[in-house]
Amino acid sequence: MKASVLTEKYGFEKLSVSSQDPEIKHAFIGDLLSWVMGHAKGDDAWITILGHPNIIAVALLRELACVIIAHDAQVQPETIEKANQEDFLILKSSLSAYEICKILISEGV
Amino acid sequence: MIHQHFRVEKEDYANAGRISSQIKQMLKQLGVSSEVLRRIAISCYEAEINMIIHSYGGEVVLSLTAEGQCELKFADIGPGIEDVEKAMTPGWSTAKASAREFGFGAGMGLPNIKRNCDEFTLTTSPEGTTLVIGFRVL
Numbered sequence: 001m002k003a004s005v006l007t008e009k010y011g012f013e014k015l016s017v018s019s020q021d022p023e024i025k026h027a028f029i030g031d032l033l034s035w036v037m038g039h040a041k042g043d044d045a046w047i048t049i050l051g052h053p054n055i056i057a058v059a060l061l062r063e064l065a066c067v068i069i070a071h072d073a074q075v076q077p078e079t080i081e082k083a084n085q086e087d088f089l090i091l092k093s094s095l096s097a098y099e100i101c102k103i104l105i106s107e108g109v
Numbered sequence: 110m111i112h113q114h115f116r117v118e119k120e121d122y123a124n125a126g127r128i129s130s131q132i133k134q135m136l137k138q139l140g141v142s143s144e145v146l147r148r149i150a151i152s153c154y155e156a157e158i159n160m161i162i163h164s165y166g167g168e169v170v171l172s173l174t175a176e177g178q179c180e181l182k183f184a185d186i187g188p189g190i191e192d193v194e195k196a197m198t199p200g201w202s203t204a205k206a207s208a209r210e211f212g213f214g215a216g217m218g219l220p221n222i223k224r225n226c227d228e229f230t231l232t233t234s235p236e237g238t239t240l241v242i243g244f245r246v247l
Contacts, residue, residue, distance in 0.1 A: 033158070034217035037151050038224075050212045057126025061133060061150040078123070 001107040003066050006091055015090040016083035022065040027104050029097045033058050047097045051075035056082045070097045111173040119166040128169050129153040141246045148225040152242055155218040156183045162208045177247025183240045190233040
């Protein structure tokens with residue numbers, strides 16, 4: 001599915017100014033960076049509550065599709081700034097990781 | 110032969126991953142395959158983070174030979190790893206609360222590195238730790 005479906009159909013908030021509308025092929029849930037580095041796959045949507053700029057470094061190194069912040073968790077301005085610099089998409093939702101996954105599955109991910 | 114040095118500062122969380130990104134970009138431009146790049150990126154990031162979290166600082170040296178051997182050396186100036194066997198155990202970590210707040214300290218750093226590189230040499234003393242990891246890239 002295209003990431004834009006999450007904003008247009010489900011009201012997810014777009015936090016970074018990215019021209020990208022990546023294709024989400026799988027998803028990974030995790031709040032420990034090493035687990036994400038070690039186990040996420042390219043083109044994953046990464047669902048997390050971490051808001052530190054290091055999430056962008058990890059997402060770019062692993063070539064993830066986008067980051068989805070769950071539970072409306074706080075994201076540092078530096079994180080958004082870094083994502084903007086890298087043209088990388090961060091989305092945010094008040095839903096839990098489980099509920100976000102249910103949406104992704106219903107959309108064929 | 111390419112030989113490049115990068116400086117790593119203690120607890121510089123804001124720049125964590127910067128060196129790994131630079132190295133990945135450089136190797137990508139040289140035509141290294143995405144499968145090998147993925148393994149190098151994971152290993153390099155983990156080792157860079159380890160230096161930021163645990164060491165007093167140090168440097169990363171990237172060497173690439175004409176024969177297609179890529180070596181990454183992470184050399185810090187201490188305080189050394191007290192128990193290497195424990196450090197190599199998945200899930201075991203001595204990371205401080207400040208590092209854990211940022212999502213570090215999963216205890217997967219060294220195990221992730223060892224799993225992804227072709228060669229792995231770790232030497233440590235209170236004066237410093239040196240990790241050398243190798244990859245066949247071409």
